[in-house]
Amino acid sequence: MIAPEERIAAALARLILDPAAPPARHIAVGAASPMPAAACWLVKLMGHPVRLSLLHKRSGNPFTEGTRELFDLTGQGRIDLFFLGGGQIDGQANLNLVGTGDWPGMGVRFPGSFGSAFMYFMTPRTILFREEHSPRVLVDRVDNISAPGVSPPGVFRRGTAQALVTGKCVFRFHPDRARFSLQSLHPGETVEGVRAATGFAFDAADEVPATPDPTEAELALLRGRVCDEMAETYPEFCARVWGRAQAA
Amino acid sequence: MMFESPDALAAQIPDGALVAMPPDNSLPSVALAKALIRKGARGLRLLGVPVSGFATDILIGAGCVAEVETSAVSLGEAGFAPRFGAALKEGRITVRDATCPAIHTMLQAAEKGVPFMPLRGLIGSDILAHRPDWKVVPNPFAADGKDPIVLLPAKQPDFAVFHAAMADSEGNVWLGRRRECATIAHASRAALVTVERVVEGNFLEDERMAAGAIGATYVTGFAIAERGARPSALLDEYGFDAAYVADYARAAKTEAGFRAWLDREVFSTPAKVAAE
Numbered sequence: 001m002i003a004p005e006e007r008i009a010a011a012l013a014r015l016i017l018d019p020a021a022p023p024a025r026h027i028a029v030g031a032a033s034p035m036p037a038a039a040c041w042l043v044k045l046m047g048h049p050v051r052l053s054l055l056h057k058r059s060g061n062p063f064t065e066g067t068r069e070l071f072d073l074t075g076q077g078r079i080d081l082f083f084l085g086g087g088q089i090d091g092q093a094n095l096n097l098v099g100t101g102d103w104p105g106m107g108v109r110f111p112g113s114f115g116s117a118f119m120y121f122m123t124p125r126t127i128l129f130r131e132e133h134s135p136r137v138l139v140d141r142v143d144n145i146s147a148p149g150v151s152p153p154g155v156f157r158r159g160t161a162q163a164l165v166t167g168k169c170v171f172r173f174h175p176d177r178a179r180f181s182l183q184s185l186h187p188g189e190t191v192e193g194v195r196a197a198t199g200f201a202f203d204a205a206d207e208v209p210a211t212p213d214p215t216e217a218e219l220a221l222l223r224g225r226v227c228d229e230m231a232e233t234y235p236e237f238c239a240r241v242w243g244r245a246q247a248a
Numbered sequence: 249m250m251f252e253s254p255d256a257l258a259a260q261i262p263d264g265a266l267v268a269m270p271p272d273n274s275l276p277s278v279a280l281a282k283a284l285i286r287k288g289a290r291g292l293r294l295l296g297v298p299v300s301g302f303a304t305d306i307l308i309g310a311g312c313v314a315e316v317e318t319s320a321v322s323l324g325e326a327g328f329a330p331r332f333g334a335a336l337k338e339g340r341i342t343v344r345d346a347t348c349p350a351i352h353t354m355l356q357a358a359e360k361g362v363p364f365m366p367l368r369g370l371i372g373s374d375i376l377a378h379r380p381d382w383k384v385v386p387n388p389f390a391a392d393g394k395d396p397i398v399l400l401p402a403k404q405p406d407f408a409v410f411h412a413a414m415a416d417s418e419g420n421v422w423l424g425r426r427r428e429c430a431t432i433a434h435a436s437r438a439a440l441v442t443v444e445r446v447v448e449g450n451f452l453e454d455e456r457m458a459a460g461a462i463g464a465t466y467v468t469g470f471a472i473a474e475r476g477a478r479p480s481a482l483l484d485e486y487g488f489d490a491a492y493v494a495d496y497a498r499a500a501k502t503e504a505g506f507r508a509w510l511d512r513e514v515f516s517t518p519a520k521v522a523a524e
Contacts, residue, residue, distance in 0.1 A: 031299070032324070055273075064459075066428030067274065067298065068356070071349035075368060097320070103378055104343045109333050112320030114299060117347035117376075118369035146347075148372035154394055155371050235490060236325040246490070 002213060004167050005035055005241045006222050007186060008131060010214035011165050012039030015127050016081065017048065021162055022124045024081040026051040028070055031114060034230065034237040035129055036083035041226040042218060053079070054233065071115060074122045077158060082123040084116050085130050088142040091200025092178040093128065093149025093161040095120065096142035103144055113146035120147040124159040128173075133166035135199040150178045169194050170211055171202060179203060184211040249419065250446070251471040257440045258283035260469060261407055264291040264314070268355070268405035268432045272301035272324060272480045272488070275426050277411040277442040279473035282514045285310040295405055296321065297355065297432050298348035302479060302493060305329040306514070308341060309506045317344040319351060325490065326497040331506060345375050350382075350400055352428070357402035358435035364399045371396055408436035411477040412462070412470075413485060415443045419464035420451045424483050433466040442473035444485065 016024050016039060027050055029037045040052050053062045055070060063069040073079050087110040088096035097113045099105015120126055130137055151157045161173040164180060168189045171180040181203035182191065191204050214222065223242055231238045238244040251257050257280055261267065270276050274297075281303035284292070289312040294304055296318030304321055307313050309331030321329040335341045350367055357365040370376045371384060376398065387395035410429045412421040421441050423429055433439040439462070451461040475482075479489035479496075499509040 031320075032322070064425045064427065066352075066426060066431060068349065068352035068428060068431065071352060075349070098345060098374070103374060104336070104345050106337065109328070109336055111322035111328060112299065112318060112345060113347050113373075113375055114320045115348035117373040118349045118367065121369040145372065145374045147369075151372055155396060156368055234325065 002219070003241050004131060005038070005237075006214055006219060007211065008035050008129065008165055008167065009038035009042060009222060010218050011170055011184075011211055012036055012083075012127060012129060013042045013046075013218070014212070015163050015165070015170070016040070016043050018162070022080060022159075024050060026053065026073075026079055027081045028053040028055065028074070028079045029083060030055050030119075032111075033083050033085070033129075034234040035131070036127070037230055037234065038222060038226050041229045042221055045221050045225050046218075071118060074119055077122070077124070079123055081125050081127065082119045083127050083129060084120060084147070085128065086137075086142075086146070088137060088139050089128060089130060089164065090139050090142045090149075091180060091202065093164070093173050093180070094142045094145045095128070095147045095149070096144050097146040098144045100143045105144065107143070116147040120160075121151070121157045125162040126159065128161050128164040129166075130164070131167045133168040133194070133197050135197060138166070138197070139199040140201075149173070150175050168197060181205075182208050184209050186211045187213070249469050250415070251469050254279040254283040254442050254471050254473045254476065255286060257442070257469055257471050258287045258289070260438070260440060261289065261292075263289060264293070265406040266293045266295060267407045267409055268295040268297050268436055269300070269303055269409050270297050270426070270428055270432065271299045274428055275411045275423055275477055275482065276301065276303045276480050277409050277473070277476055278303050278478060278480060279411070279442045279476035280409050280440065281307055284312055285510065285514050290314075293317070295351070295403070297428055298346070298351040300332075301329070302496070305331045305500070306496075306510075308332050308335045309500060310510060310514075313341055315342040315344065317346060317351075319346050319348045323493055323497050326493045330497060330500040334503070345378065347373070347375055351403075352431065354400045354403035355431050355435040357400065358404040359431060362402060364401050366397045366399050368397065370398045403435070405432065405436040406438065408432035408439040409441075410439075411442045411473070411482065413444055413483055415441070415446045415467075415470045416449050416451050417447075418450045418452070419467055419470065420461050421467055421470060422451050422457060422461045424460040426483075430462050433462050438468035439466050441467055441470040442476040443470055444472070444474055444476065444482065446472060
């Protein structure tokens with residue numbers, strides 16, 4: 001039995017290693033990002049040479065100048081890849097982490113934008129993730145823009161979304177036309193089903209491949225050493241997905 | 249200068265002050281936040297550096313706060329910050345949203361004593377659209393005279409408030425690599441710090457300690473509050489108390505639940521903090 005979180009983590013790991021994308025030598029993972037953290041550990045523990053900066057890990061904090069060092073590194077272009085989610089994500093890859101309704105989230109207030117309004121511009125690539133795939137999350141147009149998916153010519157920007165991974169599929173993002181296309185479907189999903197669950201329009205080829213299952217080796221790593229690495233930062237996630245007992 | 253308790257430090261903070269605090273992963277002084285609640289502080293303007301957590305939520309719930317400037321308010325794995333969400337919805341607080349590096353940059357400008365600093369990104373975000381105090385100008389060094397870039401004003405908090413592992417005989421404090429606390433202390437008019445203990449000596453005369461210290465130049469007052477960051481972690485000394493925060497998140501879903509939590513954890517236990 002493969003947990004949805006395991007499938008998403010494995011799909012994220014494949015996107016990290018995508019040979020067509022710019023190299024990921026130094027990857028940062030922000031707050032509230034257990035699936036990206038799992039994907040990064042999976043990549044590292046499979047033996048790929050990658051430097052990981054996991055911001056909310058108490059031990060192994062790579063920064064000696066405080067959290068601003070992440071943004072300073074990113075400003076210089078020294079962080080290759082970052083992950084962002086969103087309470088709402090729209091078809092142009094705009095992200096809303098602030099909330100629904102009028103500013104600043106008078107409908108449902110989300111925690112806030114964190115570093116998204118900077119990181120999305122300054123990182124050569126961003127992988128978007130959101131397990132819940134529903135019309136309330138994947139909307140035609142976000143109520144509020146924490147970070148825009150594309151920028152007009154002349155605005156300094158190093159990169160955009162590479163892809164969006166959900167509980168149903170993997171979308172590829174095309175910044176030239178500010179639109180997603182369906183890259184692969186998780187087991188049991190159909191193009192029609194995904195369209196019905198998605199508030200934005202997207203492109204799809206006649207034949208959409210299936211998202212590959214995590215391999216036995218990947219699952220063994222996720223359930224063993226990856227969980228070991230994550231248990232301190234994400235005890236609730238590790239307990240829920242992998243049944244790891246929480247420390248007292 | 250050493251004070252006798254977190255409550256004595258809290259007495260230094262007048263109503264309406266701009267108070268900068270680190271979030272749950274970076275040495276908040278929960279002891280001082282609880283002391284501000286006991287004192288009945290009102291109208292505080294909180295600055296989350298760069299985000300806000302447990303201490304901010306309890307201060308908002310207790311009615312101490314008029315305004316929050318931050319890049320996010322969250323209880324981490326325990327979910328959304330319940331009293332923050334309720335106060336926003338009821339219009340009891342003003343929320344000024346930012347993005348993490350913007351808050352660091354505004355404080356760094358204050359550290360340097362310059363009126364503003366530029367920051368990349370932000371253009372096209374509704375954060376910028378709702379910040380009339382932030383400006384977009386053409387990069388004056390760009391060859392073609394274009395390249396729009398955001399300028400952020402220097403921000404000087406009235407008080408930096410955080411927790412450190414220890415203070416020394418000279419009034420220096422030590423907190424290791426959590427240097428965002430140093431940035432807050434440098435940028436603020438005053439810094440009030442709770443510590444686990446006071447030790448003999450001078451951190452600045454010890455090469456291995458100096459880099460993790462904040463000099464007494466910046467430290468206006470400190471007081472001992474054992475486990476003063478709790479439920480947040482303190483470096484390698486004690487861990488994050490997830491059960492305590494989860495219990496709070498459940499209780500604070502309602503106003504009545506929050507009041508009962510305050511009575512139990514804040515008003516009835518000023519002396520218990522040191523005894524735990």
